[in-house]
Amino acid sequence: MxxxxxxxxxxxxxxxxxxxxxxxxxxxxxxxxxxxxxxxxxxxxxxxxxxxxxxxxxxxxxxxxxxxxxxxxxxxxxxxxxxxxxxxxxxxxxxxxxxxxxxxxxxxxxxxxxxxxxxxxxxxxxxxxxxxxxxxxxxxQCFAVMAGMGFDAQMLDSTSETTKARIGWPAYVVGAAKHLRDRPMRVSIRIDDQPPLRRRARSVLVANVGRLQGGVRLLTDAEPDDGWLDVAVLTPRTLGHWLAMGWALMRHRGSVPRMEVFKGRKVAITSNRAQPRQLDGDLIEPGRSLKAEIKPxxxxxxxxxxxxxxxxxxxxxxxxxxxxxxxxxxxxx
Structure with missing residues (x-):
């Protein structure tokens, strides 16, 4: 267009x-x-x-x-x-x-x-x-905000409609707490024509815009009309890592520990086992891969x-x- x-x-x-x-x-x-x-x-x-x-x-x-x-x-x-x-x-x-x-x-x-x-x-x-x-x-299917594979989709899957109706978006914190100690997934991430990245990650997010539920800004450089997807790879392994990430996000400044960010127009994520997946906060079928590209x-x-x-x-x-x-x-x- x-x-x-x-x-x-x-x-x-x-x-x-x-x-x-x-x-x-x-x-x-x-x-x-x-x-x-x-x-x-x-x-x-x-x-x-x-x-x-x-x-x-x-x-x-x-x-x-x-x-x-x-x-x-x-x-x-x-x-x-x-x-x-x-x-x-x-x-x-x-x-x-x-x-x-x-x-x-x-x-x-x-x-x-x-x-x-x-x-x-x-x-x-x-x-x-x-x-x-x-x-x-x-x-x-299209998404306007972000797609994700791993922990973020697990959190959505574990958040009950009843709890959301009662307390609003903080219900997602309850869902997240159930999976903080889950084992990471082994993923291969290919961005455009670059060699694949291999990580032990808890979540991989492919974002067009940077805010999460509750208005938390995860990706400060993500712009909705720049022609790029921002790829966030989250690799926390301990409760301390999660707390450090949360504190950095709440402060709204500086880098976020245990998170790498890349940019690309096409992203292909492949996991060693089937993972929960989501598009714009809406769960889709679990799978071992998630392939996304930008439509500018x-x-x-x-x-x-x-x-x-x-x-x-x-x-x-x-x-x-x-x-x-x-x-x-x-x-x-």
């Missing part, structure tokens, strides 16, 4: 939109729909078309249907699986993605600074801040302004305040 193409606009008229929602994540779908419809109407947009995800199709088919029907913006309303399905369907199109996070630990939402803020997500869309992002491709500037994403700042979450708090006024106006009508 031509990275120099102008971003999609529609003059002063409101954009045609669609909402792809996971109904399981919404306590009151009717009320949620009234709020979204009302806010978009108050902003001068036509009423969106609504699509519900299913177990069989978590959002990709619905999003493709919305694109065929002429949507210019698709709102992804759900957890990591819903958002990733929408990303996969929208990559390579001129249709923009807006995130209305309903899950507990949505990775793309964390990188936008949105948390579970419906008002901010709506405001960011109607203000039309747009940024064209790279996406990573694994097989026939292929996704239009609705972002807080200023749109070109390296940190996608800049202005999120101010957008949330503006969004609250928009939602209140819609509720008065």
């Amino acid at each position: 031509d990275s120099g193409q102008d971003k999609p606009t529609a003059g002063d008229a409101g954009l045609r939109s669609a909402v792809v929602v996971n109904p399981v994540k919404v306590a009151d779908l009717d009320e949620f729909r009234r709020t979204v419809d009302g806010a978009l109407t108050a902003a001068g947009w036509p009423a969106p078309t609504w699509y519900e995800t299913t177990v069989e199709d978590p959002g990709r088919g619905q999003t493709e249907q919305a694109v065929r029907a002429g949507a210019e913006v698709v709102f992804a309303c759900g957890g990591d699986g819903t958002v990733r399905a929408c990303v996969t369907a929208l990559a390579g199109t001129d249709v923009a993605l807006a995130v209305l996070p309903l899950g507990t630990g949505n990775l793309l939402a964390a990188n936008l600074g949105l948390s579970n803020d419906l008002a901010a997500g709506l405001e960011i869309a109607v203000e039309r801040g747009r940024r064209r992002l790279d996406v990573g491709v694994v097989g026939d 500037e292929s996704l239009w994403l609705c972002v807080p302004r200023p749109a070109q700042h390296p940190d996608l979450s800049v202005d999120a708090e101010a957008a949330a305040e503006r969004g609250e006024r928009l939602v209140e106006e819609a509720r008065r009508e």
